[in-house]
Amino acid sequence: MTQASLSSRTVLITGATSGIGHETARQLAERGATVLLHGRTAAEARAAADRLAATAGIHPAQLCSYGADFAHLEEVGALARAVVAEHPHLDVLVNNAGMAAPERHTVTADGNEIAFQVNFLAHYLLTCLLEPALTSDPGGRVVNVSSSLHRTASISWADPNRARRYSRVAAYAQSQLALTVFAADPRVTAVSVHPGVCDTALLPLYAHEGTTPAEGAAHVVRLCDPAVEIVNGAYYDRAERVDPAPAAAEDRTVRRLNKLADLLVGRTV
Numbered sequence: 001m002t003q004a005s006l007s008s009r010t011v012l013i014t015g016a017t018s019g020i021g022h023e024t025a026r027q028l029a030e031r032g033a034t035v036l037l038h039g040r041t042a043a044e045a046r047a048a049a050d051r052l053a054a055t056a057g058i059h060p061a062q063l064c065s066y067g068a069d070f071a072h073l074e075e076v077g078a079l080a081r082a083v084v085a086e087h088p089h090l091d092v093l094v095n096n097a098g099m100a101a102p103e104r105h106t107v108t109a110d111g112n113e114i115a116f117q118v119n120f121l122a123h124y125l126l127t128c129l130l131e132p133a134l135t136s137d138p139g140g141r142v143v144n145v146s147s148s149l150h151r152t153a154s155i156s157w158a159d160p161n162r163a164r165r166y167s168r169v170a171a172y173a174q175s176q177l178a179l180t181v182f183a184a185d186p187r188v189t190a191v192s193v194h195p196g197v198c199d200t201a202l203l204p205l206y207a208h209e210g211t212t213p214a215e216g217a218a219h220v221v222r223l224c225d226p227a228v229e230i231v232n233g234a235y236y237d238r239a240e241r242v243d244p245a246p247a248a249a250e251d252r253t254v255r256r257l258n259k260l261a262d263l264l265v266g267r268t269v
Contacts, residue, residue, distance in 0.1 A: 003225055007032030010087055011224055012130070013175045014038045014070075014123065015097030017048040020145060020195055022215035026092060028224060029058040034164040038097065042067030049119060070097055070122035072169040073265055074111045080129035090133035092224045095179065101171035105163065112264055113161040115168075119175035124182055124261045127190075134188050141230060142190035143223045146180045148237065153177035156254075160260060180248045181257050184233030191243065193236040195219045 009173045011028050011220045015021040016037035029035045029052060037052075039045030045065035054060045060135065063132035064086070068079035099113035108117050127134075127142055134140035153173035156162055162171050183190040197217030222228055261267075 003031055004225070005032045006225065009033040009091045009224070009226070010036070010089065011092040011094060011236040012036040012038065012083060012087075012090060012157045013094040013096055013218040014126070017044045020213045020216045020220065021094070021096040022048055024096065024220045024224075026052055026056050026215070027217055027221045028059070028266065030056060031221075032062070033224075034062050034064070036064045036066060036087065038066050038068060038079065040069050052140050057211075061226065070118040071108045071114060072134075073117070073122065073125060076122045076125050079129045080126055083130060084133050088133055089136045090130060090142055091226075093134060093142045094128055094145065094180060094220060095127065095142060096220070097122070098145070101168040101175075103168055105166040107161060110265075111161075113163075113171055115171045115175045116160060116178070118181070119172070120178040121265050122263060123179060125265045127182075127188060128267065139226055140188065142183070142188050143220055144183050144190060145220060146183075146192040146194055146235070147173075148194045148247070150176040150180045151172045153245070153248070155257065157206060157260065158254070160264070166225065177245060177247065178257060178261075179254055180244050182261075183235070184248060184251075184254045185258065189230065189232045191223055191230045191232075191234045191236065192248075193219055193223055193238075195238065203253070226240055246247065
């Protein structure tokens with residue numbers, strides 16, 4: 001079956017230099033979308049765009065690259081400003097960039113536990129700053145690449161940095177629960193998706209074997225397609241819509257998380 005062209009769509013993908021993010025960029029660009037690839041550095045993002053142009057036959061005009069280290073929130077702000085200046089209308093934001101929490105408790109220069117910042121707070125800030133572009137026309141959406149591990153998590157409201165009792169698995173799971181809860185924020189239509197256990201840098205958190213990044217990316221790409229109707233806050237396990245952890249459906253938790261995130265990223269409301 002021939003897939004519909006996405007030539008009118010502009011999509012920003014965070015963490016697009018490898019793994020699921022890079023494959024998502026490839027699949028969207030092959031269907032005609034204009035793809036904005038984010039990497040930790042501008043050089044890494046440019047190299048990823050060049051690879052797509054060289055190996056997948058993507059026209060270079062379809063690809064734009066941006067660098068921002070999510071361990072530094074000021075770089076997230078600069079990324080958002082650059083995107084809005086060059087692409088005032090954005091159809092989809094794929095919040096995909098992620099890292100495994102390190103063995104030792106690590107705090108960023110912004111004062112946040114590093115996995116919580118890179119996996120959630122940076123995406124929270126980026127989404128808020130891109131809201132005007134995402135809502136410039138009806139139909140703008142956000143796809144959060146989350147994890148089934150969010151079900152094992154709780155948000156440590158009194159100690160989100162988990163300074164008192166650190167566990168790398170708990171810290172990672174907390175970041176994924178926060179990202180899943182954030183999908184229910186009413187400001188921008190958003191969904192979360194667990195793309196399956198894939199053979200990426202995060203594989204050791206889950207299993208010894210995984211499917212290919214391309215298979216995981218296909219589940220993300222499907223949710224970027226305007227032909228696929230979505231409901232704000234919905235959660236998908238690969239292609240199937242299922243209930244997320246109960247906290248992700250609680251309005252009170254969404255409001256509480258937004259308040260905490262605004263505090264931690266320095267946003268004034």
